Amino acid sequence: MSLAASPAGVQRTRRSLDKALMQLRAERVATLQVNLGRICNQACRHCHVEASPSRTELMADAVVDACLSVLERHPQIATLDVTAGAPELHPRFREIVEHARHLGRSVLVRHNLTVQSEPGHGDLPDFFASRKAELVCSLPHYLAEATDRQRGPGVFAGSIRGLRALNAVGYGRGDGLPLTLVANPVGAFLPPHQEDLERDTREHLKRQHDVTFDRLIVITNMPIGRFADWLERTGQYDEYLDRLERAYNRQTLPNLMCRTLLSVGYDGRLFDCDFNQMLDLELAGRCPQTIEEFDMAALAERPIRVGEHCLGCTAGSGSSCGGALT
């Protein structure tokens, strides 16, 4: 280990990573994850995208068209994963969902629940249901005080209203409209066991709020973006990385999301995951670098760019956009 300066000028311990992690390669591209931009109706304290209402970056029309064209040409990409910010705030969001569904692809929307309250978005539950989109909704904790501490005052109450609206159109009732909740720690510690938190959340939300959902996944807070800034401001960056390093679990490697996912930035650049995108870690080697240059043969088994932030995905039971890995 040695010391390196962070972007904020704070000394960080430079860590050596497991050789097996360093040699990680993708095995296929089954999911295209498109990040439509940085704009969001919320400004969560841990957001790795550093999204907020004041951000203006949005995926350009030409990039949207290129993403849809890639989907059309490559039926082996079974899932379109739509994220941002709040992806619903992109002017072509609904067209993107409709187009991908028309192509017969699964569409997974990373939905923050409160965006339903934004002007012009009140009918999102009906839209989602009519297109049979799968929803992955952020709810860090089943208690209001914990969720609001991370996502802002009143977000928990708004999220419960959003969940009720989704339940009302059939989401989260186990009959074909899947509603997954995503929980993450409100602080510098690892997430609980997924099954335990799912059980507690299910009981609490049903009893206190008459809300149901299908599945809960836990994700580890990644030491990048606003969360990394907070770790540094509070002098916990190295301590948190120590914690992730101690919990390193090689068994997570076969299931890491970067092995089957390709991430597209709002500017059309390609990355191994949304986290590498935020760190500006472009694809390794001679891979195509933009969605316009998409080449399945060159991308399917590409080497993965790894860094110490990958310790977030490999700690404990592992972490991914699909939850725990082991």
Place this chain on the structure above:
Amino acid sequence: MGAYFDDKDLAHFGDLKQHNPELWGQFERYYAAAFEPGLLSKREKILIGFAVAQTSQCPYCIDSYTQQALEQGLTMKHLAEVLHAGAALKAGIALAHGLVAHNVDKKVSM
């Protein structure tokens, strides 16, 4: 030595092993086995650990068991309930010891 209690001390707890490795090893095995999930879940045992840490006023254990509880999906709201339950029991224990005075008084006083 700057202070009696330092949060960095916890990482050196195992240094005590050098003074009696055999007994230390037995302690480690016993500790690990006692906290394995059994009829009680791991989370229940962590909450017991937290209550004992608080009522025994061990800063190292309070630090450790608070963090373990957070990693079980619990929050300070949950821990506050444990804290008050432990404090109430301690208050009851203090009051119950009043029975000794009560009984002594009954015996020796006219």
